[in-house]
Amino acid sequence: MASGEPNAADAPRIVRDVVCGFCGLGCDDLEVAVTGRAIVPRKACAEAARLLARSDAPPPSPRVNGAPASLAEAAAAAAGHLAAARAAVISGLGADLDGLRRLFDIAMAAGASLDHAASAGLFANLERLARRGWIAATLAEVRNRCDLLVIFGEDPTRSYSRLFERALPAARAVDGQSADGIAAPLFAPDGRRVVMIGETFSAAARSALSGHALTEIAVPADQVATAAALLSAALADRDVGAVSGLPEDAVAAIVTLAGEMKAARYGVLCWNAATLPPEDAAAVAGAAAEAVDRLSVTTRAAVFPLGGQDNVTGAHQLALWRFGYPLRTVVGAGMARHVPELYATAAALKDGDLLLHASAFRPTPPPDFAGGPVIALAHPDTVFAREPDVFIPVGTPGVDHAGHVFRMDSVVCLPLSALRPAELPGVAEAASAILSHLGRAA
Numbered sequence: 212m213a214s215g216e217p218n219a220a221d222a223p224r225i226v227r228d229v230v231c232g233f234c235g236l237g238c239d240d241l242e243v244a245v246t247g248r249a250i251v252p253r254k255a256c257a258e259a260a261r262l263l264a265r266s267d268a269p270p271p272s273p274r275v276n277g278a279p280a281s282l283a284e285a286a287a288a289a290a291g292h293l294a295a296a297r298a299a300v301i302s303g304l305g306a307d308l309d310g311l312r313r314l315f316d317i318a319m320a321a322g323a324s325l326d327h328a329a330s331a332g333l334f335a336n337l338e339r340l341a342r343r344g345w346i347a348a349t350l351a352e353v354r355n356r357c358d359l360l361v362i363f364g365e366d367p368t369r370s371y372s373r374l375f376e377r378a379l380p381a382a383r384a385v386d387g388q389s390a391d392g393i394a395a396p397l398f399a400p401d402g403r404r405v406v407m408i409g410e411t412f413s414a415a416a417r418s419a420l421s422g423h424a425l426t427e428i429a430v431p432a433d434q435v436a437t438a439a440a441l442l443s444a445a446l447a448d449r450d451v452g453a454v455s456g457l458p459e460d461a462v463a464a465i466v467t468l469a470g471e472m473k474a475a476r477y478g479v480l481c482w483n484a485a486t487l488p489p490e491d492a493a494a495v496a497g498a499a500a501e502a503v504d505r506l507s508v509t510t511r512a513a514v515f516p517l518g519g520q521d522n523v524t525g526a527h528q529l530a531l532w533r534f535g536y537p538l539r540t541v542v543g544a545g546m547a548r549h550v551p552e553l554y555a556t557a558a559a560l561k562d563g564d565l566l567l568h569a570s571a572f573r574p575t576p577p578p579d580f581a582g583g584p585v586i587a588l589a590h591p592d593t594v595f596a597r598e599p600d601v602f603i604p605v606g607t608p609g610v611d612h613a614g615h616v617f618r619m620d621s622v623v624c625l626p627l628s629a630l631r632p633a634e635l636p637g638v639a640e641a642a643s644a645i646l647s648h649l650g651r652a653a
């Protein structure tokens with residue numbers, strides 16, 4: 212829970228231990244200064260600071276066909292469009308769990324396909340996870356137990372700037388406290404080993420990982436999947452002498468790494484499927500999971516896939532609970548049909564005749580769509596290439612209202628608190644208003 216401090220009447224209210232719901236890493240130690248409706252971040256990564264900052268300006272009103280409208284009028288107009296649609300597409304899904312529940316209710320009432328803006332990486336990982344499963348570590352296990360972390364692809368601090376600070380704190384601590392003031396890692400050695408296969412470490416990553424042994428195996432982005440397959444093959448003691456394309460020194464380094472992983476107490480393989488070449492992401496996930504299968508015969512190992520932006524993990528979990536299928540599923544008329552190739556947003560829009568786009572965490576506009584009406588339940592700062600037929604500005608979970616989002620490792624549901632008086636409805640309230648008109652519009 213965020214905690215506030217009373218201050219003089221005109222002084223900012225300092226709120227500490229703010230939980231962040233933006234990237235999926237789930238940092239819970241942010242700090243902001245709140246004056247009226249204005250928010251100035253004091254302790255946050257650059258991404259969170261950008262997305263938390265707010266001015267005191269009044270929010271925009273809903274619009275119907277570009278003209279100001281009340282929430283009820285906008286909801287009624289949206290319901291009218293939904294009732295007339297034959298193939299509605301719900302995209303974005305950037306919302307807390309309550310908002311997602313109500314969006315899913317709309318999909319079931321009106322009939323619609325569902326996909327999240329950040330689900331491409333998730334589906335690359337599901338190619339392996341859904342078919343054969345894998346052994347995955349939690350963030351706490353990485354922090355407390357991992358002694359050898361292998362990362363495929365890009366430097367993860369580009370997308371998750373505090374990953375190393377949270378997962379591999381630099382120093383074992385003093386008096387049971389680590390450098391970040393949280394309980395020190397329980398079982399991990401002081402100096403851990405971190406290996407990048409792909410990019411080299413950025414200066415920020417090197418700084419966050421000071422105190423650990425770092426190794427770089429530089430491999431072009433389009434050969435990371437080959438390198439991952441090579442590592443898996445080396446762990447299986449297969450002949451890797453004739454791997455095409457990879458530099459000889461990279462092959463030798465990966466073979467050496469395989470031996471070190473066998474000797475490690477808890478090796479972890481990590482990648483961000485969203486930033487790997489799309490045609491290779493599933494192969495990297497598959498090779499990493501296979502490597503863990505090999506290692507698990509003699510030691511402990513796990514995968515740790517990165518992801519989770521804008522509560523995509525929550526949307527995935529909720530779809531499984533509600534429908535028994537992941538996202539990229541069409542629902543309605545008492546049925547659910549999961550066909551990822553048809554119901555990924557870009558594919559669904561080819562046959563769609565209505566787009567409902569929800570993005571409460573950041574001002575991401577709807578995808579291009581000219582096949583029918585567009586309804587946007589969107590961040591108030593969203594800049595639209597095409598004015599939506601219905602625009603309902605919504606508040607941000609963890610800024611304007613409380614809510615829950617899932618952390619990237621799926622095991623923790625994070626409670627977000629409101630930081631300022633809400634003047635905008637949340638996605639749940641906006642979607643509920645649409646639902647209340649939907650029966651009447653049908």
Ligand code: SF4
Nearest residue numbers: 231234237238256259
């Ligand atoms: S790293 Fe992610 S969870 Fe942590 S503060 Fe930044 S955006 Fe928020």
